[in-house]
Each structure stands twice: as C-alpha cells, then as structure tokens.
Amino acid sequence: MGPLLAKNVGARKSLVKSKPAFLVDAMLGSVARKLRFFGLDTLYIADGPDDEIIGIGIKQNRVILTCDKDMYRRIMKAGAQGILLNGSDDLENIAQTFFSFGMMLGPYIDVSSRCCMCNGLLSEISHAEVKGKIPFNIVNWHTQFFECKKCNKLFWEGSHYLSLRALSKRIDSRIKERLEKNNSYATDSLSQSIVKKP
Numbered sequence: 001m002g003p004l005l006a007k008n009v010g011a012r013k014s015l016v017k018s019k020p021a022f023l024v025d026a027m028l029g030s031v032a033r034k035l036r037f038f039g040l041d042t043l044y045i046a047d048g049p050d051d052e053i054i055g056i057g058i059k060q061n062r063v064i065l066t067c068d069k070d071m072y073r074r075i076m077k078a079g080a081q082g083i084l085l086n087g088s089d090d091l092e093n094i095a096q097t098f099f100s101f102g103m104m105l106g107p108y109i110d111v112s113s114r115c116c117m118c119n120g121l122l123s124e125i126s127h128a129e130v131k132g133k134i135p136f137n138i139v140n141w142h143t144q145f146f147e148c149k150k151c152n153k154l155f156w157e158g159s160h161y162l163s164l165r166a167l168s169k170r171i172d173s174r175i176k177e178r179l180e181k182n183n184s185y186a187t188d189s190l191s192q193s194i195v196k197k198p
C-alpha cells in the first residue's frame, strides 16, 4: 500500500499529535457515524457545493474523507487535508484513513464521548434521570447512561457497543497488517538500493 501513503500527502501533513477531526462527504454517512462512536469529531455534509465543503475543511482544520476522485483533486489543489477512500466497506475505509496517518485507531478511541447521530458531546446521566424516558427493561439491565448535550438522544452500552468495539479491533489488525507490509517494502527497497551502489 505504498502508493496510498504517497497519495495522501495532505492528510499526513497534519500528523496528528492530537485527535484528528474529520469532515465526511456524501456516501460515507455510515463511516461518519462509526467515527463519532469512536469519539472522533466528525462533521457529515451529505450535499453542498464542493468549494463550500473544502472551505469548511480548511477553516476548521478537518481532514476531508471522500470517495470522489474529482473532489479529492479539488481538495489537494486547494491545499486542504483529504483522504481518498476506495474501500468497499466501513472497516476498509476507516482502516485506510488511519493507515494514511501511519497510526492505529485504538489510541484515539474514546467511546461514549460523542453522539453518533449529531456529533454533539455526551455526558453521563444517572439511572434516576433516564427512568420514564427509555423502556423499563433497558433501565434495569444497564448501569451507565449518556445524553447528547446537543440533540438530547440517550445512549447506553448495548449490544451495538460490543459489535463496534469488536469492529475497532478488526480495523486495528487491518492497519497493523498494512503498516508491517509497508515497512517491509521500505526495507526491501532500501536494501536493493544499497546492493545496487557500486
């Protein structure tokens, strides 16, 4: 996957001591929801002029994720940060995103910090506060509840939490595989160039 790294120079520029923030364009809505679930600040813009999306990316220092090659060209031309995704599914797309930074997803994960619907921040609320707002059996079976400060949606650690946590592990294995592969390519080409020297 050497070419991918070279292609995403704009994204690597930001190389990411703090958490990256994303701007996700149309067709990647489910990637946006998953990134938010992992606690990453992710704006989703389903439609709108490309220039406007790129402008927001630059202004808010967000890495723009897109599947659209023309859009990606415009992002690079404008000097914005972007990653062209061509993965067939969310796992592949998110792995590709973090691989572009040369980073694993794991260190960035902060589950229960962000609303996957609106990107608002979550705060923990008490057992007593959720009573009457969600079904009785859910209140009884769970101990931790969170409310979105922006849209007031309630969250708790149900089975989708477990499946998304499992997904994050699979994403990290995929990234690790690629990083290892990439390192071995780098070592190969280095040893070849040493051999070739007179």
Ligand SMILES: [Zn+2]
Residues within 6 Å of the ligand: 115, 116, 117, 118, 119, 120, 148, 149, 150, 151, 152, 153
């Ligand atoms: Zn929300």
